[in-house]
Amino acid sequence: MTRKTLCLLAGLGSLALLLGALAFQYWGGLAPCKLCIWQRWPHGIAAAAAALGLFALPALAALIGLLSVLTGAGIAFYHTGVERGWWPGPTSCSGGGDLSGLSGADLLSTEGAGAIVMCDEVAWEMLGLSMASWNGLASLGLAVVWVLALRAR
Secondary structure: OOHHHHHHHHHHHHHHHHHHHHHHHHOOOOOOOHHHHHHHHHHHHHHHHHHHHHHOOHHHHHHHHHHHHHHHHHHHHHHHHHHHOOOOOOOOOOOOOOOOOOOHHHHHOOOOHHHOOOOOOOOOEEOOEEHHHHHHHHHHHHHHHHHHHHHOO
């Protein structure tokens, strides 16, 4: 396959993962946490890189795409570790945050309580793997396609 074809294939893969995440959010009713949102950005960058690769600089586009999906895989596997309790996540969306600065009224308030989606809770899983885990594996698969694009002529 040509470099442009492989860039297009990898970019479409990232676009499909991004659209899948949006479908889970808007049709499936699964609100994303902060780490879920962070995982979307690299796929958007990879899809844009694929578009760049179709028109100009396909080698640079392949490098940008590869770095993007590897970054996305890193975020996804970090999120998996947070979900599984292997390491702490961001205090803004994970349990165990410091409550010492809150008053009694703040602790009992119900305003805004539903706005925070916890990063350390698995909202959906299939075959024992969370959505973050699946995203990490898919991102590594896309990284292979980007490497092939880099090596192609």
